[in-house]
Amino acid sequence: GTGSGSLSHALIRTVAPTGHLYTVEFHQQRAEKAQEEFREHGVEHLVTVTNQDVCKNGFGVSNIADAVFLDIPSPWEAIGHAKSALKAEGGRICSFSPCIEQVQRTCLAMEEYGFTEINTLEILLRVYNVRTISLQIPDLGNAAEDNSSAGFDSSDPSNQGSLCSNLQQGTVQFKSGVPLREMVGHTGYLTFATKS
């Protein structure tokens, strides 16, 4: 599921200079664009782009992969092909799906094909902005009250003045890592397994 080729670039960076990435994309134009970009970025010797449907026709290689990554709508249909692309023992597979139903089908398929250590998780990145924050100190009045005013007399102008001036006086400053107002809550579930 090459798509934009973003993950492919990250994987190429990781396996260079002696490794190789085989990436499959069923959309012809996307496949061509990806190939072009790999060439522009000087990494085409590290990657092979194949334009076919991985669910029907597999990856184009067998028994050599250390790891397989699936980012497609129906990954459970590609599990068998992934298994034959993987090396004989110890290869890892990862499938990325937004919906839990997709995850359930994929886990079942992995089990049927004899994968072990099947494990699903999700990860969210939380970013913090570093800010200096000032918080006001509230006016809690004075410990020693005048006996003449039993409670706080709001109509008394002198009371009003002192309340407001206290509010403006006391502030405490501190540094905080403030989360963004809106953060990404979900992108997809990651399911990992081992071919054993």
Add this chain to the structure above:
Amino acid sequence: RKIIFEKQWFYLDNAIGHIYGTTFEVTNGGNLQPKQEVEETTTETKEAGTDNRNIVDDGKSQKLTHDDIKALKDKGIKGQEIVQQLIENSTTFRDKTEFAQDKYIKKKKKKYEAVITIVKPSTRILSTMYYAREPGKINHLRYDTLAQMLTLGNIRAGNKMIVMETCSGLVLGAVMERMGGYGSIIQMYPGGGPVRAATSCFGFPKPFFDNLHEFPLSKVQSLLSGTFSTETLPSDPEDNALVEEESNGLPEEKQTSLQDAEEEPATEAAMEITQTEEQETMDINAEDVEFKQNKEKENKENVREKQIKQFERRKKLMETAALLNEKNADGLIVASKFHPTPLLLSLLEFVAPSRPFVVYCQYKEPLLECYTKLRERGGVINLKLSETWLRNYQVLPDRSHPKLTMSGGGGYLLSGITVVLDKGKSDSSNSEALKMEEPSPKRCKVQDLHC
């Protein structure tokens, strides 16, 4: 050698020669035996209940006693058989729902079936194990946070990396694994020597270590100010008891004793000493000449060996200092128990511009301060303070749900990219703009009580 793991004890001898991933059974004698593939009999329709409304948990539903089970074990009955016996002797088993039965069987298997699988070490396995069993040794660095560091730091083959960590060498190992033996790493270390207990678990081939250097933190200031010399060194860690593990939470008593820098003679003086000793051996009582000569030969050899080692160490240190002084590292990774700010401010000097750096801290607050100091220093962009939230799921037909939440337990990262540092103006003018204060309170009118 006896290994004890998860309440099982066994000898590893029989494992040698088998491929990674082989599953073994532990026999009664503590030996490993490759496990035979057992055909699961799944075709029988299991008798099961629909819910637990009539199941009373009084602790009496299992008819086998502890002694009965022990007797079975002593007879040499296999774990699988024991589990079968437990099922047959449980009065409530067939009333449980199918799901509950599965859960029961899984639990009993884990307890009674001694099955071990030996796997090849990797960052994934080691970081997961350390986080689960010895988080204190790695400053509670969770494995997904480590994964983020490797990506944010653009760790890859061919880099010249500077790594400063007190995570038993786990972070160093992860970096080495990514670099695949290409490029070079300079590990900065506190105290007498770098701790690489976890690094040795990776099983890297020897050539990986050819380009791994180390440099003492205690010499960083002198290097930066140009006064560095190899005259006073942290003592050779081999002279003292080997510090195998660093305890991150405890005061480093062992380390401080190693830190007492002995005044070591310069290399030329060392050669002189060897010559004086040779002269001394001439004037000895004839009686024990032979014995003494042999003894002194031994001592001389030891001393010479030690001196050669010292010479080699000094040479290596000079080379590493030179590498640092090139100030062209491709990245910096910091993951330690120390406050990150002084480390970053000094170690960034050795990094080339337009390169990534990542700092891990178990706590957020020190990174807030680090961020502020970096802004003041300038020469960095794309500063990002982040953490990853991780959640595991159980995915089973009709039984899918999140397993447990580990958010907030994995530590924090501060990352950024270096740029050319214009010493003339710092970022202080920017820091004003970056300070976002809460909007100032409305000016209170004297009449208005609700401000």
